[in-house]
Amino acid sequence: MGVIGLGYVGLPLAMRFAEVGIKVIGFDIDPAKVEALNLGRSYICHISPQRIQIARAVRKFEATTDFSRVKETEAILICVPTPLTRHREPDLSYVMNTGKTIAEFLRPGQLIVLESTTYPGTTEEDLRKVLEEGSGLKAGQDFYLAFSPEREDPGNPASDVALIPKVVGGYTKACLERACALYSKAVKKVVPVSSCRVAEAAKLLENIFRSVNIALVNELKMVFDAMGIDIWEVIEAAKTKPFGFMPFYPGPGLGGHCIPIDPFYLTWKAREYDVHTRFIELAGEINSYMPFYVVSKVGEALNAMGKPFNGSKILVLGLAYKADVDDDRESPSYVLIDLLRRRGASVDYYDPYIPVVKPSRKHAHLAGMRSIEWNQKAIEKYDVVLISTAHSCVNYVQLAEWARCIVDTRNVMVRFQTKPGQVWKA
Known part of the structure; x- marks a missing residue:
């Protein structure tokens, strides 16, 4: 075969x-x-x-x-x-x-x-x-x-x-x-x-299901944050219900080859039948907005230190779209890097799985960018470390010791001892 x-x-x-x-x-x-x-x-x-x-x-x-x-x-x-x-x-x-x-x-x-x-x-x-x-x-x-x-x-x-x-x-x-x-x-x-059509539709349903549910918790993250409520604690409480609930988790945006892309295949095809997929498209809008929301939280963290975006030094932790893989397709980390640089920040990244950015159609301008080395001297020079991907191999105890400020999109730092005001959830 x-x-x-x-x-x-x-x-x-x-x-x-x-x-x-x-x-x-x-x-x-x-x-x-x-x-x-x-x-x-x-x-x-x-x-x-x-x-x-x-x-x-x-x-x-x-x-x-x-x-x-x-x-x-x-x-x-x-x-x-x-x-x-x-x-x-x-x-x-x-x-x-x-x-x-x-x-x-x-x-x-x-x-x-x-x-x-x-x-x-x-x-x-x-x-x-x-x-x-x-x-x-x-x-x-x-x-x-x-x-x-x-x-x-x-x-x-x-x-x-x-x-x-x-x-x-x-x-x-x-x-x-x-x-x-x-x-x-x-x-x-x-x-x-x-039929083949049923099999094709089944795959789209699987991915659209994830897309819309992730969009829901992403939107609730912003709502609850405005109310002073931690979305992560809310999810932990809600998932104790033994029926009728499935936990999904917020993040800095969707990545990978499936979830950010596949729903729009159905959206496009549905137009042929004069059907508008409003729910799917709304979920896409919410998920696509997440990097902008995260950057706004980075701005808040910088403001609290009396620093502007322009001239600040920011480290994006994690370039892969999910933890513990070397797959960077459609990774929101690339969007975050671009948004931060547009605001005048100096941006580097650290990812042990992706030592160098390979050429791609969407982010060709970042090709050749290299991961920094993980050491105290390197980490201490950044105003903000932005956790975009929570690789399990990262030493978060060292990160808590070395980093001035951490913006955490994955709730990973909740498991480690940190300084008051050091961690901002986004």
Whole structure:
């Protein structure tokens, strides 16, 4: 089988199938990734080099940039990005270009499964069209077509590809049966649904559910703060209710490839049916405003010290979008850095998982920026340390000893002894 796109979704999936004895060819357009994998190296912190080396040693995994080798496979899983354009509309170029590239190498009997999150109809309409046009074959007759949404949770040690139920929708009944048969070899529980569109919608529901609930607690954070009430204490009290409540936590903004992006795929598609997704869009507005709110709290902390933004020195602690990962996609930390610099502050960052900022489409101007070293002399020079990501490996006892002022967006400092007036919650 083949896995196209060897990132945070594709690589764990490829490793799982290799570990159950299926030979996997990994495809990627990045020669550096392909070379690293073939040498037994990992570029994702939660995928150990040992897993890759074992898969290589038993000849169950190899990586390539040669997409003509698609014809060697019986099944292809497409795990490529589905970002938004600069106008916040779906960008299916990676999916469509992948479809066009592999279409000329398709042969009868192959299974094609899209795993990338997208709006309902992408698999049955958009991807099917490019595959059929490029191959001369018909989905459901000559080759099998299905959709199965990824459910990766980077940084969560309990997240195991084998144990997370796999939702699968097929273009036809035969397509569904073939896709379920494949995934059942690597995943403990497969959840078949009636169509690709249902499977696509299920993934969007999962992510929209998180987006709107996070927006709710973010808004309540601002409301309760104005009332002098600690939102974190409120949540701790509320979650003692054994039914009818699920805790969500506020933060400096949404990050990662899913939650900040996927709801807008449905918003865009809904317009085709003259339906307005007001609730989803409102949640997006609230979550997008969070970095601005955090910066206002930094301003309050500086004012209390008699310092303006202009000329102040600020350290952003954590560049990854969540704790204990090296994934910085859509991280609100980048927005915070830009907002603080616009106000005249000198801004650095510390993140042991991301020693240097890599080039990206959205934050190309920050490429090459490096994490500072963690030591007392370095930390003491900053007017404010802004905790954006609460990595567990950070020594917060030292931070409390060394930092003049801490603005905490993750409530991490509540567990440590701090000085009066040193910590500002945001």
